[in-house]
Amino acid sequence: MSLSSRLATRDDVGALRELMERAIAELQKGFLDDEQVRSSAAIMGLDTQLIDDGTYFVIESEGRLAGCGGWSRRATLxxxxxxxxxxxxxxxxxxxxxxxxxxxxxxxxxxxxxxRLILGLCERAAAAEGFTRLELMATLAGEPLYRAYGFAEVDRTEDARGGAPVPIVRMRKDIITS
Incomplete structure (x- = not known):
């Protein structure tokens, strides 16, 4: 299986939102109860500012949408x-x-x-703009990937804006340049 990446455009928004809904509904199941999964869907989602800033990536495999993610030079976590x-x-x-x-x-x-591909793209792009550290807010389902990539826990909290409290983990990593 080969993966390719490109910057997302506004034309991708519908497909990205569908992918996000499916990922939240299916991949959070082993970590959250049904009410928390519904709450998570209300909390998370696409920030189109990332697309407009040219910092959001689409990952494809043989023409199929395999994933998405990005980085930001803005304050929202x-x-x-x-x-x-x-x-x-x-x-x-x-x-x-x-x-x-x-x-x-x-x-x-x-x-x-x-x-890993998305994290590498984000790390290189942020480093090119002078950043020396990365920060993210991880879901429990994403936490193992981020730890394996070198992120460390800063703190744990919950977000109840979607109804049920959803556990999340703030994580940071120094950017490694080669």
């Missing part, structure tokens, strides 16, 4: 367009970590390198 609390303030690469955002893998493509 997680959450989609539906949250008014997003903060579009630009980060200072000298002191702030770039944010890894909205990573999703199609359930048929898990454990095939999609997540």
């Amino acid at each position: 997680y959450g989609g367009d539906h949250f008014a609390s997003r903060d579009a303030a630009l980060l200072d690469p000298a002191k702030d970590p770039a944010k890894v955002r909205a990573m999703y893998t199609h359930p048929e493509f898990t454990r095939r390198g999609v997540g």
Whole structure:
């Protein structure tokens, strides 16, 4: 199986949202109860600012959407367009970590390198803009991938904006340049 990447465009939004819904519904099952999965779907989602900024990637395999994810030079750590609390303030690469955002893998493509590919793309792009650290808010389902990639836990919290409290983990990693 070969994977390719490209920057997302506004034309991708519908397909990306479908992929996100399916990934949340299927991949969170082993980590959250049904109510928390529904709540998670209300909390997470696509922030189209990433597409507009040219920092959101689409991963494809033989013409099929296998995953998506990106990074941001803006202050918002997680959450989609539906949250008014997003903060579009630009980060200072000298002191702030770039944010890894909205990573999703199609359930048929898990454990095939999609997540690692996205993380590598994000890390290289953020480093090219002078960032030295990455930060993300992990779901429990995503936490093992991020740990394996070198992220460390900063703190654990819950987000109940979608109804049931959903456990999430803030994680950080120094950018490795070669």
